[in-house]
Amino acid sequence: MATLxxxxxxxxxxxxxxxxxxxxxxxxxxxxxxxxxxxxxxxxTMEVECFDDxxxxxxxxxxxxxxxxxxxxAAVGEKGEEAPEVDNSDAGGDAEDEKKEDDGGDEKEAGKxxxxxxxxxxxxxxxxxxxxxxxxxxxxxxxxxxxxATTDDGERIKASPVARKIAAEKGIDLATxxxxxxxxxILKEDVLNAEPAPAAAEGGGSGAGKAAAAEPAKxxxxxxxxxxxxxxxxxxxxxxxxxxxxxxxxxxLQIEVDGAPLAALRKELxxxxxxxxxxxxxxxxxxxxxxxxxxxxxxRRVPAINRSWEGDTIKQHANVHLAFGVAIDDGLVxxxxxxxxxxxLREIGAEAKxxxxxxxxxxxxxxxxxxxxxxxxxxxxxxxxxxxxxxxPNNAAILSIGATIKKPVVNENDEIVIGQTxxxxxxxxxxxxxxxxxxxxxxxxxxILETPALMLV
Amino acid sequence: MALITYRExxxxxxxxxIERDENVVIMGEEVAQYNGAYKVTEGLWDKYGDxxxxxxPISEAAFSGLAIGASALGIRPVVELMFMSFSYVAIDQLxxxxxxxxxxxxxxxxxxxxxxxxxxxxxxxxxxHSHTPENMVANHPGLKVVCPSNAYDAKGLMKTAIRxxxxxxxxxxxxxxxxxxxxxxxxxxxxxxxxxxxxxxSDVTIVSHGRCxxxxxSAAKILKEKHGIDAEVVDLRSIRPLDEETILNSVKxxxxxxxxxxxxxFCGVDAQISHMIQYKAFDYLDAPIHRVSAVDAPQIYxxxxxxxxxxxxxxxxESVLKCVS
Numbered sequence: 001m002a003t004l005x006x007x008x009x010x011x012x013x014x015x016x017x018x019x020x021x022x023x024x025x026x027x028x029x030x031x032x033x034x035x036x037x038x039x040x041x042x043x044x045t046m047e048v049e050c051f052d053d054x055x056x057x058x059x060x061x062x063x064x065x066x067x068x069x070x071x072x073x074a075a076v077g078e079k080g081e082e083a084p085e086v087d088n089s090d091a092g093g094d095a096e097d098e099k100k101e102d103d104g105g106d107e108k109e110a111g112k113x114x115x116x117x118x119x120x121x122x123x124x125x126x127x128x129x130x131x132x133x134x135x136x137x138x139x140x141x142x143x144x145x146x147x148x149a150t151t152d153d154g155e156r157i158k159a160s161p162v163a164r165k166i167a168a169e170k171g172i173d174l175a176t177x178x179x180x181x182x183x184x185x186i187l188k189e190d191v192l193n194a195e196p197a198p199a200a201a202e203g204g205g206s207g208a209g210k211a212a213a214a215e216p217a218k219x220x221x222x223x224x225x226x227x228x229x230x231x232x233x234x235x236x237x238x239x240x241x242x243x244x245x246x247x248x249x250x251x252x253l254q255i256e257v258d259g260a261p262l263a264a265l266r267k268e269l270x271x272x273x274x275x276x277x278x279x280x281x282x283x284x285x286x287x288x289x290x291x292x293x294x295x296x297x298x299x300r301r302v303p304a305i306n307r308s309w310e311g312d313t314i315k316q317h318a319n320v321h322l323a324f325g326v327a328i329d330d331g332l333v334x335x336x337x338x339x340x341x342x343x344x345l346r347e348i349g350a351e352a353k354x355x356x357x358x359x360x361x362x363x364x365x366x367x368x369x370x371x372x373x374x375x376x377x378x379x380x381x382x383x384x385x386x387x388x389x390x391x392x393p394n395n396a397a398i399l400s401i402g403a404t405i406k407k408p409v410v411n412e413n414d415e416i417v418i419g420q421t422x423x424x425x426x427x428x429x430x431x432x433x434x435x436x437x438x439x440x441x442x443x444x445x446x447x448i449l450e451t452p453a454l455m456l457v
Numbered sequence: 458m459a460l461i462t463y464r465e466x467x468x469x470x471x472x473x474x475i476e477r478d479e480n481v482v483i484m485g486e487e488v489a490q491y492n493g494a495y496k497v498t499e500g501l502w503d504k505y506g507d508x509x510x511x512x513x514p515i516s517e518a519a520f521s522g523l524a525i526g527a528s529a530l531g532i533r534p535v536v537e538l539m540f541m542s543f544s545y546v547a548i549d550q551l552x553x554x555x556x557x558x559x560x561x562x563x564x565x566x567x568x569x570x571x572x573x574x575x576x577x578x579x580x581x582x583x584x585x586h587s588h589t590p591e592n593m594v595a596n597h598p599g600l601k602v603v604c605p606s607n608a609y610d611a612k613g614l615m616k617t618a619i620r621x622x623x624x625x626x627x628x629x630x631x632x633x634x635x636x637x638x639x640x641x642x643x644x645x646x647x648x649x650x651x652x653x654x655x656x657x658x659s660d661v662t663i664v665s666h667g668r669c670x671x672x673x674x675s676a677a678k679i680l681k682e683k684h685g686i687d688a689e690v691v692d693l694r695s696i697r698p699l700d701e702e703t704i705l706n707s708v709k710x711x712x713x714x715x716x717x718x719x720x721x722x723f724c725g726v727d728a729q730i731s732h733m734i735q736y737k738a739f740d741y742l743d744a745p746i747h748r749v750s751a752v753d754a755p756q757i758y759x760x761x762x763x764x765x766x767x768x769x770x771x772x773x774x775e776s777v778l779k780c781v782s
Binding site for chain 2: 160161162163164165181182185187188
């Protein structure tokens with residue numbers, strides 16, 4: 001009996017996934033645990049795992065095609081077996097979701113939608129069309145009709161509408177549930193009692209070799225006009241940042257820090273660590289590692305910077321979940337170091353390294369890039385000396401770390417000497433914090449960066 | 458607040474409106490000198506005389522037509538039908554003329570009449586006197602239908618109906634006339650199209666109207682005590698306009714609906730409401746919508762059989778238990 005593999009819901013906000021690459025072709029033998037495809041969500045590219053042994057008898061979509069969450073992407077069965085008919089032609093992506101959210105939608109459209117969906121598994125009797133037509137006269141706001149669910153062997157699953165709705169929202173497969181209602185109907189309670197299905201794929205691990213799905217961007221030889229497709233990640237970035245910039249009234253502060261002590265410390269540390277035997281040394285710290293540590297440390301002195309705007313309340317967090325920007329092909333992700341204020345430089349450095357690698361391989365798990373309370377972004381490596389980031393939604397602030405550059409400075413003796421300075425910008429959400437809080441925080445950060453031994457305390 | 462009968466509440470509404478507006482006139486068979494077949498207008502003729510209470514011959518078609526014509530000239534007639542079943546005799550006047558006057562005159566003529574009287578069965582008066590015609594009336598665009606379930610609503614809704622500029626049918630329930638409820642002394646009205654949640658609950662929504670709403674309420678109490686089921690009881694008060702919002706909000710909360718009415722099931726009011734719920738709250742349902750209606754046969758004359766024919770607590774409880782199983 002053939003089993004359908006559905007587009008998994010890999011993040012809270014995911015409604016549609018793009019099948020980036022098939023890892024198994026039609027006719028290939030597959031076993032439980034095999035990765036069969038790579039899927040791009042709004043946040044990352046992840047692998048889809050197969051939970052059955054057999055042969056991949058059918059691919060229902062091409063590479064590059066978008067499939068809504070829950071839509072079938074492949075069928076696994078016995079060799080020579082015929083794959084069930086599946087129609088993914090209504091994979092309309094965001095446009096469709098928006099239409100559905102607007103529940104006062106045009107009935108003609110809604111009717112069409114239902115038909116397309118039901119044709120996947122069930123042929124609906126004609127009365128439905130007739131009824132739809134007669135309804136047009138009287139009622140104006142129909143309820144949405146969820147697609148009928150079926151078991152592996154194609155039998156209709158008995159589930160109440162509200163149970164279907166909640167299951168769809170929570171990503172629970174109705175086929176995995178036992179109904180307690182009449183005739184085994186799955187009820188709301190049955191779905192609420194069920195644990196959500198585990199995410200199909202986890203980033204990292206054995207897939208290191210095949211990890212780099214996307215090749216590095218090739219330089220364009222001549223300038224030409226291009227209409228570039230908007231990836232899910234781009235959409236997601238656009239949505240989050242528009243929301244932040246339009247909802248959070250940003251204010252901006254900047255402080256200039258003497259970068260010499262930090263540079264000296266880094267040089268000394270890295271030199272010493274290189275000399276030490278591998279089990280004690282074997283690591284190198286970047287300026288980013290040191291600024292991350294300092295940023296987390298400074299929150300201890302000004303905890304008010306570590307807040308979230310929650311609408312009716314402002315939450316001051318008990319831990320610093322420190323996000324930092326990582327530029328990747330076609331986008332930007334912000335992995336999070338959890339409870340950064342409790343971690344030493346070595347832990348932060350090691351964790352950042354792993355997260356950056358995962359980010360570049362597009363293997364970050366959704367929970368590795370959510371729940372930040374403060375964000376650090378660094379464009380120093382590009383020689384940018386000062387800039388201001390857009391606040392990560394709901395954080396109170398984002399720190400923008402510029403390059404450490406040599407320039408004339410006036411020292412304590414009023415002499416002009418060559419100094420190493422670093423500019424740190426802070427964009428603050430004025431709903432959550434005021435300028436003074438931002439200023440106090442930058443002051444604390446400056447003190448720690450200029451006397452980096454304070455990080456030991 | 459005074460404890461008064463449903464009959465007395467309606468009489469108070471009629472008297473107060475006669476006092477308030479000199480155009481309000483009551484007409485019908487035996488409404489004046491005989492004081493009304495069901496004594497709803499008792500004492501009003503003595504007090505207000507021939508000009509305000511008009512006895513008519515046994516001629517529903519004629520006096521309904523008279524009321525419609527009078528309403529065109531500024532009178533606000535309240536037409537009493539001895540039984541709402543007799544509205545069928547006046548079908549051409551009420552369902553062809555009153556309902557469509559405003560539409561067919563291009564809005565130039567409105568018909569501010571109230572058609573009221575006892576409806577429903579349970580009084581052992583046979584098939585031709587026991588109709589529950591709210592579905593038939595509500596089927597005519599232009600007609601409003603009100604079904605008060607208690608004395609408080611009967612008074613408030615009657616006053617609103619008399620002040621309404623379109624024809625309103627007030628279906629009084631014969632079996633409720635002698636029952637008593639608390640009614641305030643001071644003036645109040647109840648808007649049409651606003652349902653009343655008689656009892657809040659979380660497990661199932663019982664939607665009902667008229668006397669059936671009261672039976673549903675007592676069934677809900679038994680369900681709570683004996684079965685631990687917390688039913689919410691929604692009393693529609695008016696069938697048209699229909700308060701869809703209150704029904705939908707309740708069903709979205711409880712995910713289940715049992716509809717109770719004394720109408721015959723085929724093409725009943727509950728059929729309309731059932732369609733509306735599944736159409737607008739399909740995703741919120743956890744069970745099929747259940748209906749408790751009168752048994753689908755001409756009203757039975759024999760007392761015990763008629764009591765079996767119309768909804769009672771047992772049948773409602775049975776249906777709710779099926780719905781929540």
